[in-house]
Amino acid sequence: MLCPEVWNFGAPQYSFFHILNLNNNTNSIKKNIKNRPMSTIKTHCFIHSVSFVLPNICSIPEGFCESILEDSDYYRINGLRAVELINRTFINSFIKQGTFSLLTVDKRLDIDNLIAITPDGHLWLNLRRSCYQKLGIEGKPTRFERKEHSRYVVKINLKASKLTPGNKYYERIYTNLDKMLDLTFDVIISWDPLAERICPSSVAAWFDKRGFPVNICHQQVIRRCEYSLEIPALVQNNYKEFFEWLGVFCIDGNLINENKNMEAQYVSSYECPKPRIQVGQIQYLQFTGFFTQKKILKIYNAWKKYALLNNTILPWCTIDIQGFVDSPIKLNNQMEHSFYTNGDHSCTIAMCPSNNGYILRQSLNSRRMPKIKQ
Amino acid sequence: MENSNDNICLPLPVTISNWFTTYKQREDYLVNFLKNILPSSDVKDIDEELRKLFPLTKRKGKVTNKPEKSSLMAMRKCIRLYLNQTKTYIQYKQMVPLNSLWLGYMHHMLGIKNFTSLPMNFTHSHWESINHRLIKADFHGAIITIVKSKCPSTIGIEGIIIQDTKNTFKVLGKDNVIRVIPKASCIFRIHLEHNVYFDVFGKELCIRPTERSVKKFKNFQIPDL
Numbered sequence: 001m002l003c004p005e006v007w008n009f010g011a012p013q014y015s016f017f018h019i020l021n022l023n024n025n026t027n028s029i030k031k032n033i034k035n036r037p038m039s040t041i042k043t044h045c046f047i048h049s050v051s052f053v054l055p056n057i058c059s060i061p062e063g064f065c066e067s068i069l070e071d072s073d074y075y076r077i078n079g080l081r082a083v084e085l086i087n088r089t090f091i092n093s094f095i096k097q098g099t100f101s102l103l104t105v106d107k108r109l110d111i112d113n114l115i116a117i118t119p120d121g122h123l124w125l126n127l128r129r130s131c132y133q134k135l136g137i138e139g140k141p142t143r144f145e146r147k148e149h150s151r152y153v154v155k156i157n158l159k160a161s162k163l164t165p166g167n168k169y170y171e172r173i174y175t176n177l178d179k180m181l182d183l184t185f186d187v188i189i190s191w192d193p194l195a196e197r198i199c200p201s202s203v204a205a206w207f208d209k210r211g212f213p214v215n216i217c218h219q220q221v222i223r224r225c226e227y228s229l230e231i232p233a234l235v236q237n238n239y240k241e242f243f244e245w246l247g248v249f250c251i252d253g254n255l256i257n258e259n260k261n262m263e264a265q266y267v268s269s270y271e272c273p274k275p276r277i278q279v280g281q282i283q284y285l286q287f288t289g290f291f292t293q294k295k296i297l298k299i300y301n302a303w304k305k306y307a308l309l310n311n312t313i314l315p316w317c318t319i320d321i322q323g324f325v326d327s328p329i330k331l332n333n334q335m336e337h338s339f340y341t342n343g344d345h346s347c348t349i350a351m352c353p354s355n356n357g358y359i360l361r362q363s364l365n366s367r368r369m370p371k372i373k374q
Numbered sequence: 375m376e377n378s379n380d381n382i383c384l385p386l387p388v389t390i391s392n393w394f395t396t397y398k399q400r401e402d403y404l405v406n407f408l409k410n411i412l413p414s415s416d417v418k419d420i421d422e423e424l425r426k427l428f429p430l431t432k433r434k435g436k437v438t439n440k441p442e443k444s445s446l447m448a449m450r451k452c453i454r455l456y457l458n459q460t461k462t463y464i465q466y467k468q469m470v471p472l473n474s475l476w477l478g479y480m481h482h483m484l485g486i487k488n489f490t491s492l493p494m495n496f497t498h499s500h501w502e503s504i505n506h507r508l509i510k511a512d513f514h515g516a517i518i519t520i521v522k523s524k525c526p527s528t529i530g531i532e533g534i535i536i537q538d539t540k541n542t543f544k545v546l547g548k549d550n551v552i553r554v555i556p557k558a559s560c561i562f563r564i565h566l567e568h569n570v571y572f573d574v575f576g577k578e579l580c581i582r583p584t585e586r587s588v589k590k591f592k593n594f595q596i597p598d599l
Contacts, residue, residue: 132526133522133523133524133526133529133599134521134522134529135526135529136523136526136527136529136530137526138526138527139526172530175530176529176530
């Protein structure tokens with residue numbers, strides 16, 4: 001490039017998927033369209049934040065918040081070594097009984113080494129090339145850089161029966177993970193036990209006994225209420241503008257036109273998409289922290305129940321689920337996630353409680369390099 | 375019989391011999407014909423044009439017989455070591471004296487009595503000369519470990535080097551299994567006495583040991599597998 005066109009760089013690519021089922025046709029040709037929101041939510045295994053937008057509601061009942069926040073504490077362990085996760089007692093007590101989720105924090109996906117344990121019992125190690133070549137456990141090169149092989153993914157099935165002490169496979173993995181003294185991570189963990197009577201904090205007690213510093217973490221709650229606002233109605237043909245408005249609202253953007261003269265002062269300004277509904281107040285509720293797959297399903301069901309209960313008041317209601325940008329896994333534990341220009345993977349569902357129709361929107365990052373036109 | 379002999383030795387009748395033409399005669403006839411017909415400017419090119427060849431079918435090259443390798447293979451079979459079989463003819467404990475021989479050789483090669491007095495980093499004055507001697511040394515009988523490799527299953531293999539070829543090491547492990555390890559993809563750790571070891575890139579050693587003693591090594595190498 002003699003003279004790069006610095007004004008002509010394209011925006012980083014995203015991929016959006018929309019599923020429109022607003023009229024809730026029961027004779028729909030597409031199968032399972034009713035269960036699509038549920039199955040899409042199930043594909044997220046580590047969720048960073050959940051947020052709700054509920055228009056025309058005076059105040060959110062405490063019971064709704066309580067049902068989300070109960071038993072939702074998670075734990076942070078500093079300096080955890082990967083060898084601890086191969087421990088036989090640990091696997092038998094926590095991974096095989098209930099669902100255990102683990103994710104590395106404070107590390108960047110494209111640069112550092114990461115580990116994660118998915119709810120189905122696989123230990124994923126996302127390693128740099130130098131670390132992989134020292135480690136000695138079989139893995140695959142990352143599918144995002146096939147020519148250079150700068151990162152490798154090692155996947156160990158913790159529920160496999162061959163992972164028992166005395167077995168050659170176990171001994172090899174144990175010695176190889178043990179010799180890597182600098183492979184330590186700060187992780188967040190959460191455990192959903194099978195039986196109700198077992199407290200989820202027993203996993204924290206286990207790591208505490210092994211000698212690691214464990215801190216309890218609570219979900220952060222953000223509540224906001226806006227008064228006398230115009231909101232767009234949920235119709236099939238303007239769903240893109242609807243989601244744009246929703247995004248501006250969620251980040252507390254400036255939606256209010258104080259006086260009509262303000263519009264005349266600017267060449268263009270943002271205005272609420274038509275058709276519009278005038279409401280007295282609109283509630284915004286956000287929980288940020290670490291949610292597991294099981295908890296998210298519980299939250300989704302609670303939200304749906306609440307929405308159907310108030311279906312005469314609510315014109316529409318939304319739930320938005322954001323995944324971790326640095327998580328090494330996306331989409332139902334099958335695919336490798338990567339952060340090139342952005343690490344989004346999120347899902348928004350806008351539901352019409354009156355006829356149980358919905359619009360589902362999934363936003364995933366795209367790994368295509370930006371095209372530079374010369 | 376004499377009659378038939380006379381018949382054979384007689385010259386052929388004139389009616390038949392008139393039909394004969396030699397190659398030379400045919401050629402001269404053709405050239406004369408062309409000289410008469412063609413314009414004068416083209417006459418001098420006739421010889422050249424007649425020499426041109428037009429291949430109408432595919433030419434098959436000569437079939438060369440490759441020299442048989444049987445003698446070389448037979449020799450290899452005679453000295454072949456049995457690989458990766460449960461019944462091995464060489465045991466690790468039989469090779470341990472070889473290792474001690476090699477350590478004595480290294481003492482002699484490096485010219486020092488105690489390996490712990492080897493220079494640790496490049497600031498030492500003898501660094502260059504020690505490195506030269508190390509790389510020219512023969513490694514048969516050395517205890518070797520693989521620390522880093524492109525192939526993860528070779529990491530952790532430890533043993534005594536039995537054979538050193540251009541691209542591989544044959545290593546005898548403590549479990550009496552002989553493993554062939556390619557040099558190019560690994561970093562080797564060669565153990566000397568008293569917990570002294572040195573790490574070397576395999577790709578620098580991809581030379582036959584006889585040639586390595588005379589080879590000049592480049593000063594600049596990229597330290598990457």
